[in-house]
Amino acid sequence: MLSKKSQYAFKALAYLAERCDEGPVLIADISKKKKIPLKFLENILLELKKAGILDSKKGKGGGYFLKKDPSKVKVAHVIRLVNGPIAMLPCVSLYFYERCKDCNEKSCRLHDMMVEVRDASLNILENRTLKDLIN
Amino acid sequence: MLSKKSQYAFKALAYLAERCDEGPVLIADISKKKKIPLKFLENILLELKKAGILDSKKGKGGGYFLKKDPSKVKVAHVIRLVNGPIAMLPCVSLYFYERCKDCNEKSCRLHDMMVEVRDASLNILENRTLKDLIN
DNA sequence: AATAAGTCTATCAAATTAGTAGGATAATAT
DNA sequence: ATATTATCCTACTAATTTGATAGACTTATT
Numbered sequence: 216m217l218s219k220k221s222q223y224a225f226k227a228l229a230y231l232a233e234r235c236d237e238g239p240v241l242i243a244d245i246s247k248k249k250k251i252p253l254k255f256l257e258n259i260l261l262e263l264k265k266a267g268i269l270d271s272k273k274g275k276g277g278g279y280f281l282k283k284d285p286s287k288v289k290v291a292h293v294i295r296l297v298n299g300p301i302a303m304l305p306c307v308s309l310y311f312y313e314r315c316k317d318c319n320e321k322s323c324r325l326h327d328m329m330v331e332v333r334d335a336s337l338n339i340l341e342n343r344t345l346k347d348l349i350n
Numbered sequence: 351m352l353s354k355k356s357q358y359a360f361k362a363l364a365y366l367a368e369r370c371d372e373g374p375v376l377i378a379d380i381s382k383k384k385k386i387p388l389k390f391l392e393n394i395l396l397e398l399k400k401a402g403i404l405d406s407k408k409g410k411g412g413g414y415f416l417k418k419d420p421s422k423v424k425v426a427h428v429i430r431l432v433n434g435p436i437a438m439l440p441c442v443s444l445y446f447y448e449r450c451k452d453c454n455e456k457s458c459r460l461h462d463m464m465v466e467v468r469d470a471s472l473n474i475l476e477n478r479t480l481k482d483l484i485n
Numbered sequence: 486a487a488t489a490a491g492t493c494t495a496t497c498a499a500a501t502t503a504g505t506a507g508g509a510t511a512a513t514a515t
Numbered sequence: 516a517t518a519t520t521a522t523c524c525t526a527c528t529a530a531t532t533t534g535a536t537a538g539a540c541t542t543a544t545t
Contacts, residue, residue, distance in 0.1 A: 325483055
């Protein structure tokens with residue numbers, strides 16, 4: 216399951232995507248409209264900024280805004296950033312791979328099955344962007 | 351990601367599925383061969399028994415064994431039992447549904463997307479069984 | 486200089502995960 | 516009967532993760 220943090224991140228990103236031509240948006244504004252705890256949201260947005268998805272401006276008239284066009288930010292990328300692996304097993308993850316101890320990957324049928332699940336999920340998540348989150 | 355408990359459960363179930371015509375298998379045997387902490391495995395197997403997947407016999411000649419044919423036990427069912435929801439969001443889960451607070455499901459595009467991911471995953475996991483875990 | 490906003494670091498409580506301990510119960514063998 | 520074998524059960528603990536908060540700091544604007 217996606218963490219609450221991830222859900223907040225998507226809500227905030229969707230909100231920013233809807234307003235991506237209107238200049239910076241206040242954290243407090245997002246927090247209020249999307250009912251996300253302010254300080255928690257601060258941390259999340261900062262993280263997304265450091266990851267290159269958002270940018271910000273300080274002082275009056277400042278706030279957060281998308282650094283790229285919503286259609287350029289993949290949902291899979293956001294999940295990996297905020298939530299971690301998409302795969303169901305470490306031995307099957309593309310970005311967070313870890314060898315399975317005491318298990319031969321070549322002959323593990325669970326491995327194969329989880330590769331299938333991963334690919335089915337990625338087929339969707341790699342082809343959807345923040346643009347698809349806008350109503 | 352699947353918990354270690356889930357991974358252990360699948361290893362144990364695969365082991366039992368391979369030996370489903372050979373009578374009861376000792377917990378200690380599974381623990382040793384699959385390198386699963388003994389006491390942890392005890393708890394897991396007991397849980398699977400209570401869920402109706404396994405049965406057991408006490409005393410000499412006892413042990414655990416599959417209650418049904420391996421081809422009758424769906425992978426999706428085991429995941430839900432041991433790991434919990436398969437869906438990425440509570441508002442999209444079939445067996446662990448929870449309403450999304452402060453979010454209108456009808457107009458939430460993330461919701462739609464996660465329904466797609468869920469169905470893509472279930473399409474695989476509901477159609478694979480313990481039999482598919484045997485080499 | 487005052488104000489408005491994001492930045493940073495640290496901390497905290499609750500929940501979850503992974504694993505352990507040890508006795509209780511039941512089936513079998515002698 | 517009783518000793519042995521093996522599962523059953525309840526509780527506990529340690530480590531990690533998650534969700535959230537506090538407060539001082541920095542930077543931009545007026």
